[in-house]
Amino acid sequence: MEISTHDFKNNAKKALKDKNLQIAMKRATKTFVAKREKAISSLDNFEELRSYCGAVKAHTIEHLDYYLEEFISNLENLGVNVHFAADGEEANKIVTQLALEKNVKTVVKAKSMVTEEILLNDALEAVGVEALETDLGEYILQLDGDFPSHIIGPAMHKTKEQITKLFHEKLGSKEDASIIELTAVARKVLRKGFLKADMGISGANFAVAETGSIVLVENEGNIRLTTSLPKIHLTVMGLEKIIPRLKDLPAFLTILPRSATGQKASSYVSLITGPKKETDPDGPEEQHVLIIDNGRSNILADPKLRDALRCIRCGACLNICPVYQNVGGHAYGWVYPGPIGSVLDPGLLGLDSTHQLPQACSLCGACGEVCPVKIPLPELLLEHRQRAVKQGLSAKAEKIGIGAFAFMATHPKLWNSATKIGRLGSQFLSREGHIKGSKIPVMKEWLKERDFKTPAQKSFREQWRNLKDEK
C-alpha cells in the first residue's frame, strides 16, 4: 500500500461516493457499537477497570526501559531468540534473513498490524518466501490485493456480496455461497497452508515482562495454529506491548474483547512462554521475538503524546467515530485509521505528511469516552493541531483569518462594525430567507451540501437597546 495520509481530504471524498463502502461501513460500525455497549453494560466495574488498565499502561510506558529489559532477560532465559529493529527496513531484513537462513519456503501469518506497518509480506515475497495470511479478514484482503481498513476487522470496508463474488472468482466457490460455505472454502485453503508452513509469524496483544510470555487473543483458532504448528514461531511486536505482571492480564482480558468485538471473552487466548520443552507434546522448536521501534521511541520521548502508546488496539474509537463511520479506514492513508490513527500516525510518520488527519474530527469527544485505557484522544488531536500551527503547516488564509478574528474579538467596537457589514452583505445573497450558493470562501464550502439561513438584519446587541428598557 502507498501511504497517502497527506491526501486524506481527497481520499475521504472518494470514500463518501463509494456505495459498497458506505453500505459495509454502516452495517459493520453499527453492529460493533451496539455489541460493545451491551458487553460494557454487563460489567458493573468498567470505569474502575478502565482506570486500572490505563494506569498500568501509563506506568509501564513511563518505565519502559526497565520492563523491556526484564522481558528480554526472561525471554532469553526461556531460550527465545530476541531481535531488535529500529525501523521497518531493519525489521524486514532480520525476518527475511532468518527465513533464508532456516530454509523457509512458506510462512503462515496471524493477523498483525505491525507487520502491515512495515510491509513484511512484500519483503518476504521479494526473497521468494510465500506468506499466507490466515486470519479470515486478512486472507480476503490478500486474495483481492487489498489492505486492512480497521485494526481488528481488516476487511470491514467490504460487503459480504463483494466477498462472495471474490471467492467465486478466485476460489471457485458457488456464486451464491452463504457465509458458512465461504468460511469452509477458506478453511480448506488455510489448512493446507498450515500443514506445509515452515514458519509461523504472529503479532502480540500483550507481552508479560515478569514471565516472558506472549499473549494472543483471537476467535478463529488460526493464531493458535500459526504459533504451534510450524517448527519456527516468530513474534513481531511494537515495543509498547509490555505489561509488567501476569496478574495484570485478567483486567486487560476483561476490557479488550468487550471493547473490540463486544464479546465477554474471545474464543481463544494463547499464552506462549518459550519454545517447546522436551516434555511438551507439540509446539515450535524454535521461538523468536522481534521488537520494533519504527518511530515509537519518538512518541515515548514526547511527554504530551506519550499517552498514545497505551493503546491496546481494540478499535473501539474507530467504530464510535462518526468520521470513521462515514469514510472508512483507507481514507486515512495508512495502517492506523480513526481517532487513534490520527494521533499515532503524526507521531510515527511526522506531522508534515499527516497534518490533515487530526483535522478529520469534529471534536465530538466520543472516542475519548470509549477508550478502555483512557487515552485522552480529543486532547491529543488538539495537541497535533496546535503543533501544526506552530510548524507553519496550516493554510496561510486560515492563519490570517484567525489572526484578524482574534483582533476583532478583543476590540468590541471593531467587532460590531465588522460583523454588521458581514450581516448586511449577506442579505444580498439571500433568497427566501436562505443562502444557497456563494463564491465567498468558507461560505462556498458550507453551501456545497447545505443551505444557510440568512442572518437577521438586526443583531441581538442591536435589539438589546430596546429590550433593556422593556422590563
Added chain:
Amino acid sequence: MRVALFVTCLADQLFPSLGVASVKLLRHLGVDIEFPEGQTCCGQPAYNAGYLAETKEIAEHHIGLFKDYDYVVLPSGSCGAMVKTHYPEMFRESAKIYGKSKDLANRTYELTSFITEVLDKKDIGANLKDKRVSYHDSCHALRYMNIKESPRILLRAAGAKIIEANNSEVCCGFGGLFSVKMPEISAAMARAKTEGVLETKADILTSVDGACLMNIAGSMRRENVNIEVKHVVELLWEGVQNGN
C-alpha cells in the same frame, strides 16, 4: 444576585431571536438579566483550529468582561464547555489567570441547567402539551458539561413528549471550522443525524446548541426534509407564552 447573559457570537449575529428568548425566559423566572456589551466570542473557533496564543487573548478579554457577575448564563453547551473546561486547561501554567479562569468557569452555566440547578425549578409555567419533540445531545454539552437531563426535565414538565432518536448522542457534524474544512464529511454526518430524527417521527428537533441546529436545519432544507428545528430556550419561551 447579578446575572449576565453571554449570548454567544453565533446567536448574536445569526439567530438573535435565541438571545431575545433567553432574556425573556430568564426575566419570566425573576432574573434581572444584564448584557455586558463588550462581549464578542469565547474563542472556540481559534482554539479548535490550534491557535493557542490567539485564543488566550480572546479568553482574557472574556474573563475580564464577566468578572463582576455572580453568574454568567449562556444558551449553549459548546461555548459553555469552552469556558468551563478549556479556559482552565489553557491557563494551567499561568497561575494568576488560571485562578480567574477557574472562578469564571464555576460561575458559568448553560441556560437550562441554570434553571434546574441554580434556580432549582422544573416547572417554569410553559405549555408544550402534546408536542412531539426529539432532543439532540450536542457533544460538548453532553461530554464536557454533563448536560443530559436539564433540558429534558424542563421539556417534560412543560408536557412535551420526548421521543429519543437512537443517534441522539452522535455528533451532527458541525464541529466549527470542521464543517468548512471537510464539508463533505460534515454534511454526511448531518444527513445521518436527520435519518435518526426522521425515525422518531417527532414534529420538532431541539437542542441546547444553536450551532448544531443551524447545521442540521441547513442540511434538512437542502434535502427537502420538513421538520421544525428550534432551540430549546426558544421552544420553552414559546411554551410560556402559550401559558398553562
